């Protein structure tokens with residue numbers, strides 16, 4: 001599949017946190033997924049992981065001529081194609097930990113409806129909330145604000161947020177004080193991977 005380059009990347013300040021293993025796991029999975037879809041960020045993250053491993057070796061006073069190994073991050077973030085699954089989107093390249101997890105996830109029509117036209121399925125996460133999110137085509141989330149970090153990665157379809165259109169692989173990032181009402185594109189349902197630190201504040 002030919003995919004256009006991503007236009008909305010995760011903020012750079014999070015890439016180093018990811019590479020050194022200090023980003024909460026739900027956000028780290030968003031970055032790993034984006035990296036599987038974005039060659040530029042993939043290259044940056046791999047370079048930073050090597051640097052992170054080198055710095056932690058220096059900090060521990062370890063002296064070796066061996067090449068530094070990447071800092072530990074997620075279980076397995078190597079990119080693999082997701083095999084076609086009935087009721088799911090087409091082939092995507094995902095971190096293997098997410099691809100394996102999605103094989104056991106029911107189709108979006110079976111997920112609990114959290115808002116009219118919006119369904120969510122929780123995924124395991126230790127230190128933030130992580131969900132798969134499905135917007136019916138054309139559905140807009142009610143206006144709400146954030147108390148903490150939120151990252152939304154588009155896995156299928158499109159999401160309009162303010163003046164920005166987020167396509168497959170793009171990451172929309174909100175932080176404390178940001179308010180918005182994202183809306184799914186009108187042509188097809190929008191499937192996202194969604195990580196939040198805290199509950200949303202509806203206006």
Ligand SMILES: [Zn+2]
Nearest residue numbers: 006009038041
């Ligand atoms: Zn990127």
